[in-house]
Amino acid sequence: MTDVPFRATGFAPRRVAWASVATLLGLLALWQAAASLGWLRTEFLSSPLLIGRALAALIQSGELWQHLAASLQRLAIGWTVGTVAGLAVGLALGLFTLARSPGMAVVSALFPIPKIALVPLFIIWFGIGEGSKIVTLAFGVFFPTVINTMAGVDGVPRGLIRMAQSFGVPYGAIVRKIVLPGAAPAILSGFRITTSTAIILLVAAEMIGADRGIGAFVLQAGNLYDTDNLLAGIVVLSSIGLTIAWLLGQLERRLLSWRGP
Amino acid sequence: MIGAMTARVGLSAAGIRHGYQGLSVLDGIDLSVPAGQVTVLVGPSGCGKSTMLGILGGLIRPDAGTVAITGTPAEDCLNPLTYVFQDFALLPWRSVEGNVALVLEHTEMPAAARAQRVAEVLELTGLSDFATAWPRQLSGGMRQRVGIARALAVRPAVLLMDEPLSALDAQTRDLLLEEFVRMIAATGLTTVYVTHNLGEATRLGQQIVVLGRRPGRVRQILTIDRPLAERLPGDDDLARVEAELWTLLRADALAAERELVHD
Numbered sequence A: 001m002t003d004v005p006f007r008a009t010g011f012a013p014r015r016v017a018w019a020s021v022a023t024l025l026g027l028l029a030l031w032q033a034a035a036s037l038g039w040l041r042t043e044f045l046s047s048p049l050l051i052g053r054a055l056a057a058l059i060q061s062g063e064l065w066q067h068l069a070a071s072l073q074r075l076a077i078g079w080t081v082g083t084v085a086g087l088a089v090g091l092a093l094g095l096f097t098l099a100r101s102p103g104m105a106v107v108s109a110l111f112p113i114p115k116i117a118l119v120p121l122f123i124i125w126f127g128i129g130e131g132s133k134i135v136t137l138a139f140g141v142f143f144p145t146v147i148n149t150m151a152g153v154d155g156v157p158r159g160l161i162r163m164a165q166s167f168g169v170p171y172g173a174i175v176r177k178i179v180l181p182g183a184a185p186a187i188l189s190g191f192r193i194t195t196s197t198a199i200i201l202l203v204a205a206e207m208i209g210a211d212r213g214i215g216a217f218v219l220q221a222g223n224l225y226d227t228d229n230l231l232a233g234i235v236v237l238s239s240i241g242l243t244i245a246w247l248l249g250q251l252e253r254r255l256l257s258w259r260g261p
Numbered sequence B: 001m002i003g004a005m006t007a008r009v010g011l012s013a014a015g016i017r018h019g020y021q022g023l024s025v026l027d028g029i030d031l032s033v034p035a036g037q038v039t040v041l042v043g044p045s046g047c048g049k050s051t052m053l054g055i056l057g058g059l060i061r062p063d064a065g066t067v068a069i070t071g072t073p074a075e076d077c078l079n080p081l082t083y084v085f086q087d088f089a090l091l092p093w094r095s096v097e098g099n100v101a102l103v104l105e106h107t108e109m110p111a112a113a114r115a116q117r118v119a120e121v122l123e124l125t126g127l128s129d130f131a132t133a134w135p136r137q138l139s140g141g142m143r144q145r146v147g148i149a150r151a152l153a154v155r156p157a158v159l160l161m162d163e164p165l166s167a168l169d170a171q172t173r174d175l176l177l178e179e180f181v182r183m184i185a186a187t188g189l190t191t192v193y194v195t196h197n198l199g200e201a202t203r204l205g206q207q208i209v210v211l212g213r214r215p216g217r218v219r220q221i222l223t224i225d226r227p228l229a230e231r232l233p234g235d236d237d238l239a240r241v242e243a244e245l246w247t248l249l250r251a252d253a254l255a256a257e258r259e260l261v262h263d
Ligand SMILES: Nc1ncnc2c1ncn2[C@@H]1O[C@H](COP(=O)(O)OP(=O)(O)OP(=O)(O)O)[C@@H](O)[C@H]1O
Pocket: B020, B021, B025, B043, B044, B045, B046, B047, B048, B049, B050, B051, B052, B261, B262, B263
C-alpha cells in the first residue's frame, strides 16, 4: 500500500503584513546607507535623511502650507466640478436613449485627447491663473466619471428595476433607491482613477504656469538642482495620493457595507 | 392581520400573441384566471410561461391581445397585480425590513402605519428575527420569504409567482410550498403560479393550464376541485393528475431539451 500523495500545493499566495513594512524600511535603509557611504551622489538622488530635513524646514518656514493649500484647493475644486458634471452626464447617458448615442459619440471622440495637451488652449481661454488649472482638472476628471457612471448604471440588474416597477415605485424613486446605489460600487472605484488623474493633471498644470503649488515648487527645485527639496515635494505629492486613497477606502467601507467583508 | 379577504379580482387574457425578434413565443392565448383560485401554468422550457406571466401583470407589452382585470380590488389594496420572483429580486443594499418597506415608501401610508405593516408581514412569514439582516446573510428559503412578505405588504389582489421555488433546494422547496398552501388557503388570494414541477402544480392548482411547445398555445386545462387545505402530498387523485400532466408534457419536454437555447 502507498499513501495518496498530496498534489494541491502552491498557487495560493498569502499576505504577510510585517514583510511589506520590513521591505520598505529595508529599501529606505539601503538608500540611506548608499548615500552615507558615498556610493551614490546626493546631488542626483538626495537621501532619506536629507529629504526629511528639507521637509522639516519647509514645514517650519510655513512654505509647505502655502504650496499645499494652493494645490489642495485646485484639486478639490477641479475634481468636484468634473465629478459632479460627470455624474450628471453619465447618469443621463445610462438612463435615456435620447442622450445615449449623441453623448457617447462626443465622449468617445474627446476621451482619448491627452488632457495635458489642452493646457495651453485653456490658458488662452481662461488665462494663466486659477481658471485654466481648474478647467484642466475638471476636464480630465469628467470623461472617466461619465464612462464609469454609465457603466455602473448599465450594470444595475434590470430585474431589480422591473421589480420596483411592478410595485408601482415611481421613476425618481427608482433612480434614487435602485439605480444610484446599484451603480455606487462602479462610481466609487472610478473615484480612485479620477483622483489620481487629477493629481497628475494638477502637477502638470502647476508646472506650466504657477508660482504656488507643489507642482511649481518641484519644478523650481529642479531648476536649482535642489534634489532635496525636489524629492520632498514628491513625497508630499505621494502623501496626498495616499491620503485620498485612504479616504476613499473609508468612504467605500461606509457606503458599501452591505457587500460584506 | 390578513384575514380571509373577499376574493374579488380575476384576470382575463384574450388573443395574446408575442414574439422576440421574429421568434414567435405565444400564439393566440386565451386565458381566464378566476377570482380566488390558483391557476398554474406548466409547459416545457422556453414555451413562454414567464412571458405570459409578464404580460398578465403589465411588465411585458404583448404584440397583440388584451388583458383585463375583472372585479375591483379591496380598498386597502396598494398594488393589485403583485409579483413574487424566481430570483427573489431583493435589493442587496437594503436590510430585510428595508426591502419590504421599499414597496410602501411611495404610497400615502403614514410612516407609523408603514412600520407596523412591515412588522406584521415579517411576523407572518417568520422573519421577525431577521428584520435587520442583509439579504446576503439569508438562506435562499429566507430570501424568498422576504419576497413573499414584500408581496403581502401591499395587500395584493392577484399574486403572480414565476417559479418561486425553483432556485431552492428540495427540502426548502417542500417547506415553502406548504407555507404557500397555508397562506393562499387562508387569504383566498387569486394566484397565477408558473412552475416546472408537477408536484407543485397539483398541490396548488385549481386550474392547471398546460402550454404547448413554441409557438405556445394552450394545450389543455385540467381542474382539481378539492380545496387546497384538504390536499395531501401523497393523495391518489393528485398523483393521477400529475401522471396525466406528465403524459401531456413528456414529448414536448424532450423536444425542448434537445433544442438550441436562444437568448
Ligand atoms: N427578452 C427576450 N429576448 C429574446 N428572447 C426572449 C426574451 N425573453 C424570452 N425569450 C425567449 O422566448 C422564449 C420563451 O421565454 P420564456 O422565458 O417566456 O419561457 P419559459 O416558459 O418561462 O421558460 P423557462 O421554463 O425556461 O422559464 C424562450 O425561447 C426565450 O429564449
